[in-house]
Amino acid sequence: MNRLSLKIVCTFLIATLLGACYKTATQTEKIQQERQISTEANPTSGWTQTSYTYGIQTPWDQPQSNRYSYSAGEHHFWIYAGDACQFEGCTTGPRSELRMNNNYTSGKHQFEGDVYIVSGSAGTDIMQVFGGATNATAIMLKIHAASSGTIKRYDNETLMTNAYNKWIHVNVQHDADNGKIYVYLNNALKGTYADRGDATHYFKCGVYNISGTRSETRWKNIKYWKNGPVGQ
Structure with a gap:
């Protein structure tokens, strides 16, 4: 594999890994936000x-x-x-x-x-x-x-x-x-x-x-x- 091909492969792998990390972080933040919202009370509900x-x-x-x-x-x-x-x-x-x-x-x-x-x-x-x-x-x-x-x-x-x-x-x-x-x-x-x-x-x-x-x-x-x- 020549240098150009190796560079293309490495760039692809780095982008894939970064994308996966970003997706995981975003999903984690979303879950945390949903949990926070779900634990909030609604004190006037039923009043x-x-x-x-x-x-x-x-x-x-x-x-x-x-x-x-x-x-x-x-x-x-x-x-x-x-x-x-x-x-x-x-x-x-x-x-x-x-x-x-x-x-x-x-x-x-x-x-x-x-x-x-x-x-x-x-x-x-x-x-x-x-x-x-x-x-x-x-x-x-x-x-x-x-x-x-x-x-x-x-x-x-x-x-x-x-x-x-x-x-x-x-x-x-x-x-x-x-x-x-x-x-x-x-x-x-x-x-x-x-x-x-x-x-x-x-x-x-x-x-x-x-x-x-x-x-x-x-x-x-x-x-x-x-x-x-x-x-x-």
Whole structure:
């Protein structure tokens, strides 16, 4: 075999091997993607979307527009250290929050929305299920400054790190009949928790309390769901 023929054969073999490797890698990536998609939950499957009304709570001593705005489907909430609470004489921390008017004491209820947490927000509750027998709330999702933004249940279990400056999909299911709360972030179940007792409950989101200088969240696609399967 002359040099030209040998070169042609070698080139063919190399191309064949590279093509096989590329095909194998592509197939592997596709399988991994399919597995990832198949393991994602659909927290609202089997639930009934329900209309709701809401109110906005901001520091009592200044115009609402100083701490809240709404535009193009996005609610913007922000507070500063030293801000007042929502009404004169109250002793809670500063807040700029959407209070959903969905009071309930029984049944299955679900909050859904997308949140963008601005970097620097710290010591701040971004979503809560209000009402409890042993505490004022059934659950709070709280942003901490560590690890580029860490979402925790209160100051306890870590639910997500690297949470700053990106949209995060949030679902919180509350089975009030059985006292259980299920928290999903980006369609992954992050934890199941006791709801701290029977009470009148409702959903809130925005910013409440602060340990830094300024806290801000942006919320969109906020929905209310009722009566579906929990913890799927």
